[in-house]
Amino acid sequence: MAQLYTNFIFLSMDDKLQVAIIQAELEWENSDANLQMFSEKIEAISDKTELIVLPEMFTTGFSMNAENLAEETDGKTLNWMIQTAKHKNSAITGSVIIKDHGEYYNRLFFVFPDGNYKIYDKRHTFTLAKEHLTYTAGKDRLIVDYKGWKICPLVCYDLRFPVWARNTENYDLLIYVANWPEKRVNAWDALLKARAIENMSYCIGLNRTGEDGDGYVYNGHSAAYDVLGNAITGLNRSEEFVEEFELSKKEMLETREKLKFLQDRDSFSLD
Numbered sequence: 001m002a003q004l005y006t007n008f009i010f011l012s013m014d015d016k017l018q019v020a021i022i023q024a025e026l027e028w029e030n031s032d033a034n035l036q037m038f039s040e041k042i043e044a045i046s047d048k049t050e051l052i053v054l055p056e057m058f059t060t061g062f063s064m065n066a067e068n069l070a071e072e073t074d075g076k077t078l079n080w081m082i083q084t085a086k087h088k089n090s091a092i093t094g095s096v097i098i099k100d101h102g103e104y105y106n107r108l109f110f111v112f113p114d115g116n117y118k119i120y121d122k123r124h125t126f127t128l129a130k131e132h133l134t135y136t137a138g139k140d141r142l143i144v145d146y147k148g149w150k151i152c153p154l155v156c157y158d159l160r161f162p163v164w165a166r167n168t169e170n171y172d173l174l175i176y177v178a179n180w181p182e183k184r185v186n187a188w189d190a191l192l193k194a195r196a197i198e199n200m201s202y203c204i205g206l207n208r209t210g211e212d213g214d215g216y217v218y219n220g221h222s223a224a225y226d227v228l229g230n231a232i233t234g235l236n237r238s239e240e241f242v243e244e245f246e247l248s249k250k251e252m253l254e255t256r257e258k259l260k261f262l263q264d265r266d267s268f269s270l271d
Contacts, residue, residue, distance in 0.1 A: 014148025
């Protein structure tokens, strides 16, 4: 108990994390319209927010038209994210179509309030949509240290692969940004909850809504779960919405200490 108490004292300044998730309908392959839309929604978010979560490919929708849509890493969208993060004094994350050294990536940016950023390239490209024929798969997982929280951001199809998400670094928050279609939304609902439970971590899944240019329909179901799989947000919502909520690291650590499930996890390494 003495060690647990010490951890809580250390965490006192960063115990709470204020998060905002934005479930929105995306204009197909129209980055200017989507950036304007997100700017308006973000402007209405409260100043206490510390992390803003946007969907996968939030400027274009899930498109294989990378040749015409890809930006350089330091292109328009990243600069918009940096300006937005500074303006709102909040971190912001979401993925974008990027061209880097002649290869295309479904690249997630995690931008800090000071304008610095980290990147994660989607590991599991979606074979069913032939994503693997356009985008190069990432190799490295990202763990972000932010305000005393260890955050693991992943992208859409990564959700189906629990080994890639396994909590071997004692992260506190797992995030999936997605364009996950309505026809497979039952898997989305079940797997988000499962990832929270098996990793004893908060888990956020942020999806889009509406219909894309290829005719796929998205019904959202963005949600956040605690370490026991209890919903923190509303569930099964298909409309556009912005929801702000608070996460407590102290409550998470108390539950981990009580149940000790992570102490029994298997050790392994990935190639």
